[in-house]
Amino acid sequence: MSEKTILVWFRNDLRIHDNEILLEAVRKADSVLPVYCFDPYYFQHTASCSSKTGNFRTRFLLEAVADLRKSLQAYGAELIVRTGNPAEILPQLAEQYQVNEVYHHREVAYEETGISEQVEAALWKMRLNLKHFIGHTLYHKEDLPFPIKDIPDSFPVFKKKVERDSNVRPCVPTPEHIVTPEITDAGELPTLQQLGLNEPVDDVRATNYFQGGETAALAQLHQFFSKSEQSGKSKSSRNSHINSNSSKLSPWLAVGCISPRQVYWEIFKHMQDSSYAQNAGMLKLELLWRDYFRFMFKKHGQKFIKAKTAEDEAEVQATSELEFNRWANGETGVPYIDACMHELNATGYICNQCRQIVATYLVHDLKADWTRGAAYFEEKLIDYSPASNWGNWAFIAGINDAKESKYVIAAMQPKELETQSDFVTTWQSSPKDEAGDLIHA
Known part of the structure; x- marks a missing residue:
């Protein structure tokens, strides 16, 4: 009996931990083929001659993909990196490595869903299935107290009902091992220049530097709660308003170097400690806003904007x-x-x-x-x-x-x-x- 190979198409889920498609592929297949595509669509110039994706974000993305590759290599696996249209690259790799199925996390915005549809159509011609997973939200769609079409448009109503009637799922386990087929050409990450961008100049006045990758994301999460504890014990900070963005986790959440559920369960661990309560509560609120906007896009599509x-x-x-x-x-x-x-x-x-x-x-x-x-x-x-x-x-x-x-x-x-x-x-x-x-x- 021939071995089963599942291609895992990484997009905005650049992590090993709490990654359902990676875990499911490891469980269901004899070997897993991890792939990331740098799609030129996202690096084109707009009508105003600006870049669709700026150089700071592109640098962060390159770092995140490099960190994912390093993490996979620690498991004895490898990440294939290509630059080009996923609807062309993924079928080529599927044929080359005799892939039986392709996994990916479903997106909600029209550009991202449009690319998924192109990939799905190309794979269908090869009689291959593109399996969709839901992994970008704090609350799973199937656990909401209402169907997508009935989600309240009002955020306060959405928040009240979700918090009262839904539960956040636990994080999925991290794979113990990842087996990949023999990869002859893993590919190199493109440079900023190859993507049509200049190297960003770090401003001397900047107080933050964001290093892309799951490794940095987990370090930032730990640092956030460490600082919260210190500020909570500081008398001068007890009566001050602490902006929820002090966590500065949003860059890593955006490309999935860390999942909302990972953040939530870390919040849950600290909610009973008064040193953390204010920051943790505001951070949870921001996660709910993220969910709300994603579900609004799912409900209304482009009509929402x-x-x-x-x-x-x-x-x-x-x-x-x-x-x-x-x-x-x-x-x-x-x-x-x-x-x-x-x-x-x-x-x-x-x-x-x-x-x-x-x-x-x-x-x-x-x-x-x-x-x-x-x-x-x-x-x-x-x-x-x-x-x-x-x-x-x-x-x-x-x-x-x-x-x-x-x-x-x-x-x-x-x-x-x-x-x-x-x-x-x-x-x-x-x-x-x-x-x-x-x-x-």
């Missing part, structure tokens, strides 16, 4: 290219707004408070098309996730009757906000350096 009606659009002024560029480059004259945008452009990351406020300013003060802001964030953010990014911008823009404010801070006037930041400074409008960031004056 549809354009406003003609009547609504009449209220939106034709924001000039100059006005939008001033916002994007941090040259609005509002110190807090400008500081946030300087930091975003220079590092690829800003805290959640900054994101809400600069988005609110662009949409409601400048009356700009919110989709332009969402596309700009898509390029710049290290932790870009389609559902969270586009869903959050749509929420702020009031699409689909999302009228309640997500964060009270979004209603704060920028002039009332703290402006003590290394990024509040004078920046030249030109020239630009090779990385495309404005040169500090």
